Amino acid sequence: MNYFPDEVLEHVFDFITSHKDRNSVSLVCKSWYKIEKFSRQKVFIGNCYSISPERLIARFPGLKSLTLKGKPHFADFNLVPDDWGGFLYPWIKAMAKSRIGLEELRLKRMVVSDESLELLSKSFPNFRSLVLVSCEGFSTDGLAAIAANCKLLRELDLQENEVEDHRGHWLSCFPETSTSLVSLNFACLKGEINLASLERLVARSPNLKSLRLNRAVPFDMLQKLLMRAPQLVDLGTGSYVHDPSSEAYNKLKAAIQSCNSIRSLSGFLEVAPRCMSAIYPICKNLTFLNLSYAAGLQSNELTNLIQHCRKLQRLWILDCIGDKGLGVVASTCKELQELRVFPSDPFDAGNAAVTEEGLVLVSAGCPKLNSLLYFCQQMTNAALITVAKNCFGAIVRSCKGLKRLSLSGLLTDQVFYYIGMYAKQLEMLSIAFAGDSDKGMLYVLNGCKKLRKLEIRDCPFGDAALLEDMGKYETMRSLWMSSCEVTLGACKTLAKKMPNLNVEIINESEQVEFNLDDRLKVDKMYLYRTVVGHRKDAPEFVWLL
């Protein structure tokens, strides 16, 4: 294997970009391991507690681009208490100390403090890309530091974060010399921003491809920005409300006509339905459409728009589209890969305007579907049996590429039998209020060979299912089980037998650990594979077994 000098191998490895392939390359022999190690620039860490910052830096000293994920997914639904963990600061501190040449940072469900953002902005002179998804703990002050200090910043992408808005004109902190922006997304910010600064920033950023505005950006500003940036590929509107007979509306129509690069459209938190026709000219090229916050659009307005979107690959929509509307999607969007149907009323999805009918239509009409999120109405027992037999069987059979699935409802073990049998590509599965017995969980664990993440709540799965195949969990990133039938004793057994797993119990009662009976059922268990053992930052209510 040593026929080539190292530099040649390194050059060859440059072409290998996927993490999996890179991991395989490093296993071939010592020399390949070493070359790959020093040439690796991008690292993906799906669970920030599976490794420590220090070990990461030692392993990949040439690190330039890091993706980190923190809290378990069910934290999105308030099932994980505050202060559970997932802190960014130790990572920034360690990388700054070791003078890592960090250029890109992508974070999901991490706790990001203003302090860490400030340290980040000052420690990495080549830093160019910050993407924060579902994070919390920071304010616009932290954003101001990023804007002011990251001279080469190309991307600032904030998605669904809880940001404390100090209205400190963070946008104005981008220096006048900063012309490198490619992507700017501040849709999740609640506060006002300096509109003049925004316009100037967009005007001096010729490479700007992605711009997502927040609600505070009014309709007429949108038109001005589009005039400045006709090269946009991804647009998120701010407020989209205006009088369609007005001058501003006509100007917008004209501006959009020249934006023929737009492939991705979102926003519309405030929307006047009669203004939507201005969008039609760009629909034919759209590959991603996110109307999941557009509560102001009714089903026919949605279908009128979607009828123009023949190239759509990803669609996020509200359930007010209805089954008929989904029929339109099924017959129009033949390239559809990802569909998410959210409840119009997120507090009571029992009144969802879609049923299994819409789902079956889409699964039949869109052969490329591989990602599905679907909230539907309460079903009767009779319908459930039909659904379990036809629908889910039909869906997983006709969508063999299915990678991620969330299920809830009065589903029997039979459904999981189908899933284990057919959904061979399934990587992530969320189950709630479903199943009859341990068999259900076992069908999934045994059948879904590519399963990486399994999260379960309020299902009758217990110790037998948990302990049947303990080695399986080392092939997965994590398992979450809450309000199931798993006992403390079983969790302890698992922790003891599998040293490469961290088994954590989240205990929100006042109980003290050593008093407890192993037979007691555990409320929340989260286990994950790790190479660094117990984490050091666990709060009191998290027990590390």
Next chain:
Amino acid sequence: MAKEGLGFEITELRLGLPGGSMTEKSVKKRVFSEISEEEKSNGKSQVVGWPPVCSYRKKNSFGDKDGSKTSKFYVKVSMDGAPFLRKIDLALHKGYSDLATALEKLFGEALRDADSCEFVPIYEDKDGDWMLAGDVPWEMFIESCKRLRIMKKTDVKGFGVLQPREALKGTMKE
């Protein structure tokens, strides 16, 4: 969804001394299901984290009407027999059920003092018509409601026998 048949199979006791007193947590759970009793009969599930819509989306799902995040929908509320009118911000409430609770808080005394007569909630819409509250989706309601009145049933012809709370919660869509 957790509905009939499944009921609320919340395991009774999670972590606690065997056979011992209830932990704070299970006390909380009981209170949860007690509060939810009424909601259950309406098919509403009040379990934590359900429906599984992420908290960001829950907080940002209803577009503000006038663009500012502090938009308000203050309307006058009058109740037959109560000495003063009140004002209530409809935007602060998530739905009819929530509104019913708020109205009870505002007029609790007057409701109790009234001698066993029943009340019906009505509202004046944008067209000036008086409508029975509860028929249309919540967002539509708060947009069109100009003022609210809690009317004595005896003053009303043709309305059914309803307490204000039930009238408000009663089947919106089904």
